[in-house]
Amino acid sequence: MRAVLCKEYGPPDSLVVEDVPSPKPKKGQYVISVKAAGVNFPDVLIIQNKYQFKPPLPFSPGGEVAGVVKEVGEGVTNVKVGDRVLGSTGHGGFAEEVVADAARAIHIPDGMDFATASAFVMTYGTSHHALKDRAKLMVGETLLVMGAAGGVGLAAVELGRAMGARVIAAASTQEKVDICLKHGAEKGIVYPAGPLTRDDQKKLAEQFKQVLGERGADVIYDPIGDAYAEPALRSIAWDGRYLVVGFAAGEIPKIPLNLALLKNCEIVGVFWGAWVARNPELNRRNLEDLMWLFNSGKVKPLVSATYKLEEAAKALNAMANREVKGKVVLVP
Numbered sequence: 001m002r003a004v005l006c007k008e009y010g011p012p013d014s015l016v017v018e019d020v021p022s023p024k025p026k027k028g029q030y031v032i033s034v035k036a037a038g039v040n041f042p043d044v045l046i047i048q049n050k051y052q053f054k055p056p057l058p059f060s061p062g063g064e065v066a067g068v069v070k071e072v073g074e075g076v077t078n079v080k081v082g083d084r085v086l087g088s089t090g091h092g093g094f095a096e097e098v099v100a101d102a103a104r105a106i107h108i109p110d111g112m113d114f115a116t117a118s119a120f121v122m123t124y125g126t127s128h129h130a131l132k133d134r135a136k137l138m139v140g141e142t143l144l145v146m147g148a149a150g151g152v153g154l155a156a157v158e159l160g161r162a163m164g165a166r167v168i169a170a171a172s173t174q175e176k177v178d179i180c181l182k183h184g185a186e187k188g189i190v191y192p193a194g195p196l197t198r199d200d201q202k203k204l205a206e207q208f209k210q211v212l213g214e215r216g217a218d219v220i221y222d223p224i225g226d227a228y229a230e231p232a233l234r235s236i237a238w239d240g241r242y243l244v245v246g247f248a249a250g251e252i253p254k255i256p257l258n259l260a261l262l263k264n265c266e267i268v269g270v271f272w273g274a275w276v277a278r279n280p281e282l283n284r285r286n287l288e289d290l291m292w293l294f295n296s297g298k299v300k301p302l303v304s305a306t307y308k309l310e311e312a313a314k315a316l317n318a319m320a321n322r323e324v325k326g327k328v329v330l331v332p
Contacts, residue, residue: 002332003095004312007058009049012316015061017309023099025073030102032085036118036306037093037330038064040151041223041248044320046091052274055091061316062093062330065100066108066117076102084108086117088276094312096332103280106287109295119151119301119327124290125283126245126272127155130221131163132286133275134268135241139164141218144208146232147248148185149176151301151327156221157185158299165219168211170232172322179302179325187211194249196227204228208235216263221245229253233265240265248322302326 003020025031043061045051069083079085079102086108087093087100108117131137143160147153148169160167161184169180170189177188189211191204208231209216216237222229226249233242233255240263247253260267276283293299305328307315315328 001096002309003060004062004309004330005058005060006047009047009057012044012047012313012320015047015313015316017312020095022097025071025076025099027074028076028102029073029099030069030076030079030105031071031097031099032065032067032087033070033097034065034093034095034332035067035114036065037062037332038118038120038122039307039315039319039324039328039330040064040122041246041319043094044316047316053090060092060094060098061312062095062098063088063090064118064122065089065093065098066114070097072102078102079105079107084114084117086121088121094309094330096309109291112294115303115306115329115331116301118329119303120290120294121287122272123151123155123301123327124159124299125276125286126152126270127159127221128286128290129272129275129283130243130245130270131156131159131219132289133282134270135219135221135243137163137165137219140166142166142168142212142215142237144168144170144212144217144220144232144235145180145185146170146220146222146228147224147322148180148188149325150223150248150322151324152223152245153221154180154183154302154326155299157183159293160184160221162293162298168217170208176325183302191228194227201227201231205231205234208232216240219243224249225253226251227253230255230259233259233267236263236265238264242267243270244268245270303329305329306331308332
């Protein structure tokens with residue numbers, strides 16, 4: 001089978017596509033014939049040795065796949081050969097076949113195609129956990145989503161709307177904001193491309209306050225970090241919750257903690273992958289909620305582009321450069 005391989009840590013252009021042996025399932029595992037693999041920001045980090053999980057070299061990136069069960073290992077009863085499934089693999093998904101833990105297999109609904117399926121669980125799972133479990137978003141609250149046109153951002157826009165919140169989308173271009181407005185945001189904010197000066201940060205903080213109103217944002221969903229974090233936090237409401245989701249803009253920000261004191265607010269970390277490992281039953285219930293939302297038409301991933309395996313570097317560079325709108329997918 002063919003697979004995208006990271007043989008040495010580096011940028012996306014250092015990846016290669018080679019023939020490798022097909023995987024064999026061990027006890028409790030199954031093999032997926034991959035029809036589509038979602039591309040996520042952690043894939044950009046893992047090939048540069050900048051992610052929390054560090055698989056041994058060589059490895060294939062790609063932690064989210066959709067396909068058909070090819071083979072099952074000993075003791076596997078929840079899936080069978082021929083089933084359409086979603087698989088969470090951590091890595092290894094940018095390949096024609098991948099082995100996965102059968103306990104985490106998810107059957108794909110009849111109305112969901114493979115590309116949509118591969119773009120669903122990681123982004124919507126992250127955003128659902130963030131808004132439901134960590135922020136406890138309530139009906140009528142105001143939600144500010146940073147990086148709102150990206151994968152997790154657009155998922156947060158749709159989920160916030162489905163949860164009854166007033167959603168304000170912030171993104172780097174008007175084109176991206178317009179996409180968010182089509183997916184449920186009430187208003188949009190265009191922020192400048194970085195790097196930001198202190199004057200830029202002050203102007204952005206005022207821009208947030210003007211759009212959000214005197215109260216501010218009850219919940220701020222931030223997957224980009226960097227110099228955008230402080231201006232956003234300055235617009236938070238009393239008793240607000242600031243969700244630390246990631247740092248796609250580059251630097252991990254250093255937040256003046258007096259801001260949390262002055263607004264009596266919470267700065268809340270969101271590490272969905274680690275939470276899933278610790279709370280499999282709660283995650284199963286969350287996934288049931290997400291499938292219901294999809295089947296009822298309340299959420300649907302925007303797959304803006306598909307790439308071949310040989311184009312994996314192109315897809316990852318688009319992700320690294322923050323050019324992706326919604327999600328992009330590799331199709332073996």
